Amino acid sequence: MCGQIFSYKQTANGFVVYSQNKKAEVVEFEKFFEIRTKNIDYFKNFFDLETDYKKIKNVLSREKALQDPIKFGSGIRILKQDLLEVIISFVVSANNNIKRITKILFALRENFGENMGDFFAFPTLKKLENITEKQFFALGAGYRSSQLVKLINQLKAVDFESWKEQKTETIKNKLVALSGIGPKVADCILLFGFGKTDVFPVDTWIEKVYNQYFGTCKNRIIIRKELTKKFENLSGYAQQYLFYFQRSFNSK
DNA sequence: TTCCAGGTGCATA
DNA sequence: TATGCACATGGA
Numbered sequence: 001m002c003g004q005i006f007s008y009k010q011t012a013n014g015f016v017v018y019s020q021n022k023k024a025e026v027v028e029f030e031k032f033f034e035i036r037t038k039n040i041d042y043f044k045n046f047f048d049l050e051t052d053y054k055k056i057k058n059v060l061s062r063e064k065a066l067q068d069p070i071k072f073g074s075g076i077r078i079l080k081q082d083l084l085e086v087i088i089s090f091v092v093s094a095n096n097n098i099k100r101i102t103k104i105l106f107a108l109r110e111n112f113g114e115n116m117g118d119f120f121a122f123p124t125l126k127k128l129e130n131i132t133e134k135q136f137f138a139l140g141a142g143y144r145s146s147q148l149v150k151l152i153n154q155l156k157a158v159d160f161e162s163w164k165e166q167k168t169e170t171i172k173n174k175l176v177a178l179s180g181i182g183p184k185v186a187d188c189i190l191l192f193g194f195g196k197t198d199v200f201p202v203d204t205w206i207e208k209v210y211n212q213y214f215g216t217c218k219n220r221i222i223i224r225k226e227l228t229k230k231f232e233n234l235s236g237y238a239q240q241y242l243f244y245f246q247r248s249f250n251s252k
Numbered sequence: 253t254t255c256c257a258g259g260t261g262c263a264t265a
Numbered sequence: 266t267a268t269g270c271a272c273a274t275g276g277a
Binding site: 003004090091093094095096097098099100101144147176179180181182183184185188201202203204205206220243247 | 256257258259260
């Protein structure tokens with residue numbers, strides 16, 4: 001897994017991924033993966049199985065800086081996730097490390113999500129509405145607790161269905177108006193929640209990659225602009241290959 | 253002990 | 266519009 005979702009657990013021969021109130025077990029074999037789930041259609045879409053990644057990789061391989069990352073992360077897919085879960089997850093992710101993000105999000109499921117038997121569902125908006133700032137603190141959400149409470153309150157008035165057909169930049173403007181959502185988190189929501197691949201989330205890792213391979217710049221707004229100009233509709237895919245590669249070789 | 257993590261919000265100029 | 270700083274928390 002590569003940092004797109006935080007609700008998964010390693011197993012002896014693969015991993016179990018939790019999305020919304022569903023789960024899928026992914027078992028790794030020598031030449032293929034097997035996905036075991038009761039929700040076949042949901043996870044067929046979730047793992048983006050209908051998209052031709054071979055074609056995408058061929059185009060992106062023209063860029064020298066992407067050749068090794070594509071080889072290294074050849075199995076990467078852009079996960080099409082539940083919108084509410086993506087929004088909350090990436091607000092929690094801001095200025096945080098993956099281990100701690102995972103811990104907070106599992107605690108959120110366990111304390112406020114429906115008991116599904118052998119796991120807990122991600123809380124519905126209705127359940128989230130009842131969580132206080134103090135309770136978010138108790139989960140370990142730190143200073144994001146107040147942002148989360150404010151955000152959840154704002155979400156009550158949002159009709160995401162009507163957003164889905166709109167242009168990327170239109171949705172982005174609406175997202176950054178919400179509490180806890182800035183340009184980077186908005187890009188992640190657009191990519192993993194709305195399936196918009198013409199975005200390039202720029203975080204601390206991508207900033208490093210950019211300065212290593214593409215140019216010299218510390219302004220993330222400008223880096224994003226340059227990279228989306230370069231990769232256009234394939235920006236989101238390019239970002240994932242670069243992110244995964246960079247993070248794998250620079251952290252534990 | 254200090255630095256850093258998939259940054260954002262807010263004050264200041 | 267642009268820059269700088271504070272913000273919880275835990276691991277390295």
